[in-house]
Amino acid sequence: MEHKIETDFMIINMGPQHPSTHGVLRLELKTDGEIVMACRPFLGYLHRCFEKHCESLDYLKIIPFTDRMDYLASMNNNWAFCIAIEKLMGIKVSEKCEYLRVIVGELNRIASHIIAFGTFGLDIGAFTPFLLAFIQREKIFDLLEEASGARMLYNYIWVGGVARDVDGDWLKKTKKFCQEFKPALDEVDELLSLNKIFVERTANVGVVTKEMAISYGFTGPNLRGSGVNWDLRKNEPYSLYTKFDFNIPVGAGEQGQVGDCWDRYIIRIRECRESIKIIEQALEGISLEGDIYETVPKNFNKMPKGEVYARSETPRGEMGIYVVSEGGKAPVPYRVKVRSPAFCSLSILEEICKGVMISDVIAILGSVDIVLGEVDR
Amino acid sequence: MVPADFVFLILATLIVACGFVVVFHSKIIYSAFALLFSFFGVGGIYILLNADFLAGTQLIVYVGGISVLILFGILLTKKIYNLTTEETSTQKIIGGATSLAFLGALAALIFNTDWQIVTTTQEFTPQTLEIGKAFMGNFILPFELAAILLLVALIGAVIIGRDEKKEEI
């Protein structure tokens, strides 16, 4: 046919105020009817100058600011920063503190994954699994509040130790939670994972191949969803992770292709189970004797000169902290740079959101699980 | 004046007014919506004439089907928010003259016809049964022919649609 009906592309701004952009992300969609021809993410609506801020703050004072980066996994952020500073200062943290860090870190990983798969389900349209999972998240918050004093922004893991000690009662409660959590997770899993509509919506959608994932710097569950077996807890163990027995779930394309949204989703559910395993082992191993403030430095006046890069596995992937210290009597870092996993995950949107439908953009965005606080910092 | 006359006047005004909007409004979307209401009014007239089945069909086919299709087509075109019809004034005189002549001819026909006004005292009877019987009885051949025609049109549409899609891919 020679005569072609001309159609115009419609440019739609998805966000910054939109129910499922997970914060203040703006996506500029160029659509042909329902089909997205191009998708460009615009960031920076939540930029709070975290890195610049650090240059005028004491090392201890930076920790509450790291809470606010990835506000869904504050513990892991605290931890990443502390690992960097401890590496620079050469502090060896006591075993009790490490156990505590592992427990709260993994609890927070579960809480973060609950948000990830819960809101993913919400984006697809299933409301109930989201709320059922949130009940468990509340329980985790209760535990973390008892340990640290806050429900979301903990400021719990300090350089050289942790902020507060826990008692045997808390350990018992955590153990009880672990037992209660398993059936609750199974319920959500049953409700959502294999549901035909859910599978239709997520399998074979937003496929990120192994090569693509690596070249875009994917880390964490997103990378493992694409079939790469890489987890810093196993491959470059820090803290006590060599002691625990756990598996790294890897996407296998059970419902569609390797690296589709369903794979990224199911990895998170399975990782929750592994985290529970780790917590249970840590609860066995921990002893309540010992001082948690033992290795906490009194001040940072004797900070060595130098630079350090440390990375750790947060729920969203590999968080790298780069700190330059001027040393001597300056108790503030000269420069702090954060390599945030969500930022790298977000950058793939432009490539995989071509030729999909508007509903798929939502699914893809939900499945890569970004937190804008961490993207913009 | 009986209520029926009153209703008729309302419906007739609706149809004619909407017809004017269809022709004269500069925004094509208004024309489309007006066409829809015009169809709706015609459906009302059918009810007034005791043709209930026909009225239902009018609603389901013209209002629910054809108008929506037209609206759909308009909404999918580009620049939908300020789409206007082209108004060229080259043919104004000829066009006006033709339509006036046509109107005059129609009027003459209407006034010269000897309309037989039948006043029935019988109750309203449903038409569905009779229509069904007519379709399956005396008029089976035209009915089937229409069905075949529609089928051909349907298949043709599918084939045209497919071709275009192949090109795109």
Added chain:
Amino acid sequence: MSYFGNISKAFSTIATGMKITFRHFKNARKPDGIFTTQYPHKAVPLPKFSRQQLHNRIEDCIGCMKCANACPVSCIYIETVKAPAGTLSDTSNGQKRRLYLTRYDIDMAKCMFCALCTYPCPTECITINSDFNFIKFERKDLLYKFSDYSPEQVEQIKQEAKLREQQEAAEKIAKAKAAAEAKLKAETEAKAKAEVPQVEAKTEEVKAEQKPETKE
């Protein structure tokens, strides 16, 4: 997947899901079936260490500024005036208080609830408690003033302190003068015994010594 396989899969998975939601619906009548509570009527107790609101027991505060220095967002404002010894009572853990706290304000609008200020406090007077219900209609109401003194009292204290300072300074100057005079006297006495040129140089030395004393 086959056509009918698809259908049966859809039916079975949908049935599983519906079963689960119906179970929750049915369990809603049971006491533990519902997770949420009606908040103002029934509140979930907070743990003891919940970090919600900063509080300062002003009678224990010694105005050491450690909390203000520890705050990452600088939301604690402290002003102190030196008090004469013995006028203020000791803190509950036996520390001496030497300063009038004319201003101890915490701006809860700026506070980020990290509780870093509570750790270095030597008298443990600044605490973070679990009272979360401090909603205010205006932002300026979130500036909590802990100081005991009213503005007039503050003004008075400041004036008194100024007076005291002046008095002390004057006393010191007088003392120093007296001392210098005494010295001078002694020296002149000594000088009278010694030779003339040495005297001038010595009086200059005394003057240099006098200066830092008066400054204090």
Added chain:
Amino acid sequence: MDNILVWTMISILVMVGLVSVVGIISIYLERKVSAFMQDRLGPMEVGFGSLANAIIGKKTFKEGRIGLAQSLADGLKLLQKEDIVPKGADVFLFKLAPMIVFGGTFAAFAALPLAEYFVPADINIGLFYILAISSFGVTGILMAGWASNNKWGLLGALRSTAQMVSYEIPIGVSLISIVMICGTLSLKEMVLAQSGWFWNWHLFGAISHNGAIGIVLLPVMFINFLIYFTCSLAETNRAPFDIPEAESELVAGYHTEYTGMRFAIFFLAEYGAIFVGNAIAVTLFLGGWNSGIPMLDEANIPGIAPLIFITKVFVLIFVVMWVRWTLPRLRVDQLMNLCWKYLIPFTLFTFFYVTIYKVFLT
């Protein structure tokens, strides 16, 4: 003439009341059902007493404890809200749209047979009329989407129309099977044909028409019922077919820009449409106002017929809500796939089956 006018006014008023009451009850039910399925409490504070207290400003009545008046209070709140017409919107069409949507639903209420003596408009082609008039609401949705000058609204309207137009086909074909068995389009006669014991319902075949041999229609009728139910979900934009107002995709679809009372009218119309859709299912498949047990029917207990009918409809509405709070949402193309690849072939099959039954077995 006077008589006709008075009666028309009365029945219109009754129907407006019925639509509003149905809307309010369904909204309350929706909130409670969803809450219980998600381990929440749902509305608890606003009882009729507390609502009255709030209105008169004194504490005279006893406060409510299960939030019965919540949706009424919501309605009152929406009435007081500012009525915003977005800049660049087509004001006339923007204001007309909710009326048309509501009008479509409201007109459909007229033909519902609540009881043998209570059919507001007992027309001979009741079923046909309801199908026809509810297609009128589609245009209102298109109008709303276009007039609000919002791209999400437009997308929602397009989706909604495409969905409603294509789902009308399986609905029509599945209902034709029943029409063939009954030989009438009148809803009243269809219900009358199902009186007596519950196995006379069309859901269990055509036993009431042809005796025991009607049982061969049972599987087909089950399929028909399921298909009709699925399609009525799609027709009323309910989950899992709520793509026109998919909250996570299109913000709120065609009523994104609507506020206050206009939004409330859309809301009422939606719940009204759900009621109509399920009322047709009850009328055609589940015996309408017959309780299924002759002892509990109108003949023995006067005045129970409308209650039975409404109860049955609300049971189905509960299922609609249950489905909504369980299932995720389909994508647009999958929705069309489901319609053209699964539902239409099956309805055609049942149609064919019923034809054969009608021709050879009766």
